[in-house]
Amino acid sequence: MNDFEKYEFDRLGYIVIPDFLTDDQVKALSAAIDELEEDALAQCGRQPDKISAIGLEYRQDAERGYFASGAREEGNTLIIEDFFNADPVFDILIDHPPTMAYIRAIIKERPTVNNSEIRIRYPGNQTGSHMGGPVGRKHRYYYSGQGIDCMMVRMVYFVHDVGPGQGEFCVVPATHKSNMLSPYEGTNPDTEPGMIGLPVKAGDAIFFTENLRHGGLTNRSRQTRKTLHVGYGPYWMKSQNHSTMDEEPNVLPSTFARWNDAQRLLFRAHRTLLDNAKK
Numbered sequence: 020m021n022d023f024e025k026y027e028f029d030r031l032g033y034i035v036i037p038d039f040l041t042d043d044q045v046k047a048l049s050a051a052i053d054e055l056e057e058d059a060l061a062q063c064g065r066q067p068d069k070i071s072a073i074g075l076e077y078r079q080d081a082e083r084g085y086f087a088s089g090a091r092e093e094g095n096t097l098i099i100e101d102f103f104n105a106d107p108v109f110d111i112l113i114d115h116p117p118t119m120a121y122i123r124a125i126i127k128e129r130p131t132v133n134n135s136e137i138r139i140r141y142p143g144n145q146t147g148s149h150m151g152g153p154v155g156r157k158h159r160y161y162y163s164g165q166g167i168d169c170m171m172v173r174m175v176y177f178v179h180d181v182g183p184g185q186g187e188f189c190v191v192p193a194t195h196k197s198n199m200l201s202p203y204e205g206t207n208p209d210t211e212p213g214m215i216g217l218p219v220k221a222g223d224a225i226f227f228t229e230n231l232r233h234g235g236l237t238n239r240s241r242q243t244r245k246t247l248h249v250g251y252g253p254y255w256m257k258s259q260n261h262s263t264m265d266e267e268p269n270v271l272p273s274t275f276a277r278w279n280d281a282q283r284l285l286f287r288a289h290r291t292l293l294d295n296a297k298k
């Protein structure tokens with residue numbers, strides 16, 4: 020993360036990183052997302068296995084190790100959490116050197132992955148505005164004598180272009196430093212004062228602090244928007260996926276077995292757990 024990027028991240032709470040993934044990576048990730056979307060949708064008709072603390076209904080695929088919520092319909096979204104378990108193609112993103120360079124620059128304690136979700140946003144869908152201002156310790160943006168020191172941050176990877184009207188990820192710049200919660204009524208990002216959409220190309224990424232007010236503008240196109248979101252924080256933070264909130268990360272033994280030590284460590288709060296796993 021260079022000085023310009025650090026300056027912009029501190030000033031705005033996010034940066035857009037162009038050409039972050041290679042064409043081959045985009046192609047492989049995109050195909051894996053499409054396959055997993057169909058697999059997750061096939062489970063949609065049945066009773067939920069779990070209801071999250073905020074009322075989201077999840078169906079679990081115990082064999083492939085993911086939780087899915089939502090449906091393919093106008094205005095809806097399908098969220099697939101713990102997608103790393105489902106296909107080794109996603110391993111590209113675990114201990115991905117360019118990503119880790121950004122993460123290590125702004126999380127001062129040892130970072131681990133605490134959130135992983137594929138968001139599939141069908142036409143008409145929007146993601147309500149959330150966060151911004153004094154949102155509490157877990158999501159805090161902080162600057163100390165050692166520089167930027169974040170709690171939860173997210174990298175969003177784009178596998179196709181998302182232009183104006185196609186459900187852009189959106190932000191109210193600089194609200195990570197606001198001293199007040201948003202006073203505007205509702206959570207409609209389309210009408211919220213100060214909210215801007217961030218158009219991107221396939222292969223770009225958006226890196227932001229969860230302290231920033233953000234969401235997803237309404238997808239007014241016929242293109243379904245598909246993105247990969249990976250959250251990081253200090254090692255003591257447990258899962259921030261809604262299906263496993265504040266639990267240990269949901270990593271299948273077979274996933275753990277195929278990873279190298281650096282990848283495993285990104286999902287382990289304590290080194291001793293890693294050492295025990297090797298015994």
Ligand SMILES: O=C(O)CCC(=O)C(=O)O
Nearest residue numbers: 146173188233234235248
């Ligand atoms: O991309 C979106 O629609 C919103 C994503 C979001 O809220 C997040 O990644 O925290």
